[in-house]
Amino acid sequence: MGMTIGGWIFLIVGWGIIGVLTIYSFSKVLRVEAKKRDRENN
Amino acid sequence: MAAQRERWGTRIGLILAVAGNAIGLGNFLRFPVQAAQNGGGAFMIPYFTAFLLLGIPLMWLEWSIGRYGGKYGHGSAPGMFDVLWKNKVAKYFGAVGLWVSMVIMIYYCFIESWTLGFSAFSAARLYFDETTFAAMRNFLQSYQGLVPGDHFTNVIPAYLFMIATLGLNFWILGRGLSKGIETLAKIAMPALFLFAIILVIRVFTLGTPDASHPDWNVENGLAFIWNPDFSKLSNARVWLAAAGQIFFTLSLGMGTIQAYASYLKEKDDIALSGLTTSATNEFAEVVLGGSIAIPVAVAFFGLEQTKDIAAGGSFNLGFVSMPVIFTKIPGGEIFGTMWFLLLFFAGITSSVAMAQPVIAFLKDEFGIPHKKATMIIAAGTFICTQPVVFFLGHGFLDEMDFWAGTFGLAVFAMIETIIFMWIFGADRAWEEINKGADIKIPTVYKFILKYVTPLYLLIIMITWTYQDALPTLLMRDVPPENVPYIWGSRALMILLMLAFFVMIGKAWKRHERQQLS
Numbered sequence: 110m111g112m113t114i115g116g117w118i119f120l121i122v123g124w125g126i127i128g129v130l131t132i133y134s135f136s137k138v139l140r141v142e143a144k145k146r147d148r149e150n151n
Numbered sequence: 152m153a154a155q156r157e158r159w160g161t162r163i164g165l166i167l168a169v170a171g172n173a174i175g176l177g178n179f180l181r182f183p184v185q186a187a188q189n190g191g192g193a194f195m196i197p198y199f200t201a202f203l204l205l206g207i208p209l210m211w212l213e214w215s216i217g218r219y220g221g222k223y224g225h226g227s228a229p230g231m232f233d234v235l236w237k238n239k240v241a242k243y244f245g246a247v248g249l250w251v252s253m254v255i256m257i258y259y260c261f262i263e264s265w266t267l268g269f270s271a272f273s274a275a276r277l278y279f280d281e282t283t284f285a286a287m288r289n290f291l292q293s294y295q296g297l298v299p300g301d302h303f304t305n306v307i308p309a310y311l312f313m314i315a316t317l318g319l320n321f322w323i324l325g326r327g328l329s330k331g332i333e334t335l336a337k338i339a340m341p342a343l344f345l346f347a348i349i350l351v352i353r354v355f356t357l358g359t360p361d362a363s364h365p366d367w368n369v370e371n372g373l374a375f376i377w378n379p380d381f382s383k384l385s386n387a388r389v390w391l392a393a394a395g396q397i398f399f400t401l402s403l404g405m406g407t408i409q410a411y412a413s414y415l416k417e418k419d420d421i422a423l424s425g426l427t428t429s430a431t432n433e434f435a436e437v438v439l440g441g442s443i444a445i446p447v448a449v450a451f452f453g454l455e456q457t458k459d460i461a462a463g464g465s466f467n468l469g470f471v472s473m474p475v476i477f478t479k480i481p482g483g484e485i486f487g488t489m490w491f492l493l494l495f496f497a498g499i500t501s502s503v504a505m506a507q508p509v510i511a512f513l514k515d516e517f518g519i520p521h522k523k524a525t526m527i528i529a530a531g532t533f534i535c536t537q538p539v540v541f542f543l544g545h546g547f548l549d550e551m552d553f554w555a556g557t558f559g560l561a562v563f564a565m566i567e568t569i570i571f572m573w574i575f576g577a578d579r580a581w582e583e584i585n586k587g588a589d590i591k592i593p594t595v596y597k598f599i600l601k602y603v604t605p606l607y608l609l610i611i612m613i614t615w616t617y618q619d620a621l622p623t624l625l626m627r628d629v630p631p632e633n634v635p636y637i638w639g640s641r642a643l644m645i646l647l648m649l650a651f652f653v654m655i656g657k658a659w660k661r662h663e664r665q666q667l668s
Contacts, residue, residue: 116378119192
């Protein structure tokens with residue numbers, strides 16, 4: 110059987126969307142928390 | 152009352168705790184089976200549609216209800232609904248939220264204890280002489296006390312693991328929000344991801360384990376999950392299966408997210424936190440969950456046999472086919488231990504969340520101290536788990552799983568959506584969701600939350616009622632000898648619901664007395 114082109118496209122797009130969403134949201138949380146800490150320290 | 156509430160120690164701790172609540176056994180066992188059976192890669196179209204129109208909006212809605220209730224000192228649905236809807240009946244609708252989480256907790260801990268047991272059996276190589284499906288199924292069933300086997304002649308070992316699991320759950324809960332639940336999340340979640348990534352790497356480097364079957368390989372396993380079959384998209388059942396999967400995987404409609412969110416401050420963000428927990432859960436499900444059990448099953452058993460395994464259900468995949476594979480690979484005891492510990496961590500971070508609404512109910516509405524409230528719920532759970540353990544083979548657990556773990560979730564989600572978006576009001580709800588937000592939620596979600604999400608839920612409820620609830624209620628396909636046990640299961644569930652109604656009534660009488668004095 111093997112992976113078809115369609116299979117690879119869905120895998121890459123599916124993983125890509127979730128990967129980007131996870132990295133974006135986590136990094137945003139970390140950035141916001143770092144800013145808050147800076148404000149509190151100042 | 153609100154000023155004395157506990158608070159989360161850190162925001163990351165909170166996000167990991169809510170993500171841990173969402174990430175459960177279903178991420179690693181249910182999702183790959185659902186994807187493979189419902190169109191492969193094409194399943195991702197209805198899956199992502201449901202994620203955007205049902206999952207994310209309900210996640211924000213539940214966080215928002217929780218934070219709003221917490222502002223008034225309520226950590227469970229009855230109190231939250233009472234402040235959202237100034238009507239005497241509102242609090243009684245909240246009983247559904249207490250009931251769903253409590254009933255699921257009662258049977259989920261028993262299933263969770265199997266993963267703890269099997270991780271110990273993997274480390275001890277106890278099942279490593281059971282190299283066929285039939286032998287491994289017999290091993291599992293003898294452990295569950297359903298049949299006598301070579302290793303287990305009764306249910307006592309499973310019972311002891313159940314006690315250990317319950318004990319661990321309530322010990323963590325007894326330590327409180329920050330020291331207990333948050334600390335667990337900070338340890339268990341990284342460990343879960345680490346184990347999952349190690350297992351994915353091991354699966355992807357398996358190649359073709361049996362040279363006499365060159366088409367039995369991991370690539371074909373991934374193809375089974377990802378190659379799209381677009382013809383399935385015209386089938387309404389596939390769209391419903393995707394919506395159901397999103398619903399289960401994000402742990403929506405249980406009252407647990409609201410309980411966790413009730414410990415936020417009024418202006419703490421929920422928009423970004425809700426999105427982050429959803430994304431973390433999806434990463435665990437689609438990227439990791441889809442890359443372990445099904446691909447490795449195809450590599451060892453071929454496509455046709457894997458289809459049979461998938462059709463046999465999630466437990467068949469997790470507790471029968473996976474252990475057989477561990478007996479066949481070098482270092483199987485290590486990977487087996489990791490697999491079952493991964494499932495255990497996924498389970499325990501969910502089960503502690505299930506107990507939280509009822510513990511919060513006793514604390515907030517009756518003023519019972521935390522340790523005492525935890526002990527009361529621990530005792531209640533222990534008592535109610537007894538028939539689940541001893542009548543497992545008679546459908547006792549399955550009956551609870553359907554009414555609370557499937558149907559009840561949709562009912563509660565529907566109730567909370569109507570109360571928040573239609574009674575509390577869409578404008579106020581939207582303002583509440585956006586309060587303190589670290590990201591801007593697209594305005595279209597106001598429309599989605601008011602119209603699309605309830606419509607989605609309504610379609611799910613009507614279909615489940617017709618397809619599943621009526622046949623289950625009428626006990627079609629139930630062997631006659633199991634009928635008394637099914638009635639027993641229903642009696643227990645009805646008693647629990649009545650108990651919550653009575654307790655809510657008493658709690659609000661207590662509030663009235665306190666206000667008068």
